Amino acid sequence: MFDQLFHYLNNGHGLSPDQFEVVREFFTLRRLKRKDFLLRQGKICRHMYFVNSGCLRLFTTNTEGQEMTRYFAFEDKFGTALTSFINQEPSFEFMQSVTESEVLEIRQEDYYRLVDEIPEFSSSYRNMLEQAYMTSQQRIYGFQGYSALERLKWLMANHPKILSKLSSRVIASYLGVTQYTLSRLKSEL
């Protein structure tokens, strides 16, 4: 249950087994069904999640109600509505389980307490921020100035998991095209 998290913090950031004994106490297991929400727009995000299995999706809706997906968190990734989590302000994003998932949950106060008290945990937060930032950059540059077909090819090259595991509707909302366009694009590949 905690193996993956231990591996992540120990291998990745040098957290010792003793330190992990402290850390693990703050995490609780949650099993999610397909389409379960972890957070709805307008609510304050009070938890960080570590994905043991399955996949979480972060998305929002525009004025016409179309969904726009920003990020998928697969196994062994931390994921949360980070802006709301940091500022403890109402979230612009929804967070939803795409498939059946198993996640570890930690409360925001506890998370930041660990960041402040354990240098190795702090380093994992810093690393998460750096990664989250760099992923966003790739996203901006991978999309702006490119056609829908180029974006699809970019996704195939950079995030094949997304294409192989998720539904077309969800992929389309990530690519910023309609489901119709995505369907047509596939035949052009």
Add this chain to the structure above:
Amino acid sequence: MFDQLFHYLNNGHGLSPDQFEVVREFFTLRRLKRKDFLLRQGKICRHMYFVNSGCLRLFTTNTEGQEMTRYFAFEDKFGTALTSFINQEPSFEFMQSVTESEVLEIRQEDYYRLVDEIPEFSSSYRNMLEQAYMTSQQRIYGFQGYSALERLKWLMANHPKILSKLSSRVIASYLGVTQYTLSRLKSEL
């Protein structure tokens, strides 16, 4: 010359005057002319910059040579090609001074040494990462699923400085439209 940086670190992150005496030694002043490059694509980004006056622009070019702008750093902001700065890998982005500018430069090794040794400086880095991340998110959500006109209005509401101070070509490359379209949009406002 160091007033703004001191204010940023002291007011914003509680760095004491004594600590600042140490920090300032690592920064050197650079005066930039309009269009001077601080970094070209393919080079490794070895410095972080603090903008005293003027404006830096971070952008890249797509396969057809069109420029795509991601970020503008105005006065009292840190700016750099962060992905290359973090990984010390060749940069995808160019960094250029848009107007005449005055910046403070610090070397990457020195920057991270200060992050490791001075908790207040570390906190300013963490804050910068958080801000950079949140700005990216706004960018992604402010653009995806919106028309060019809606994006322009978003920019007016959220970054009026960009519209008032910079040229249309540069604004267009930030909005992800051609200069022609931007020109037409302005008449629709």
Add this chain to the structure above:
DNA sequence: ATTAAGTTTTGCCTTAGGGCAAGATTTTAA
């Protein structure tokens, strides 16, 4: 097993935005 609910594909037409070229305007430099 059979229905119901959701998802994906495809045809037909519409629309937002791009590209080019020429003219207008502003900025820069001598």
Add this chain to the structure above:
DNA sequence: TTAAAATCTTGCCCTAAGGCAAAACTTAAT
């Protein structure tokens, strides 16, 4: 102050992608 160089605007036409509706196919639920 005037020429030269950018920059910005606008007309005309073109193309990528969207919207709707119906058909084909999947998945879930009884």
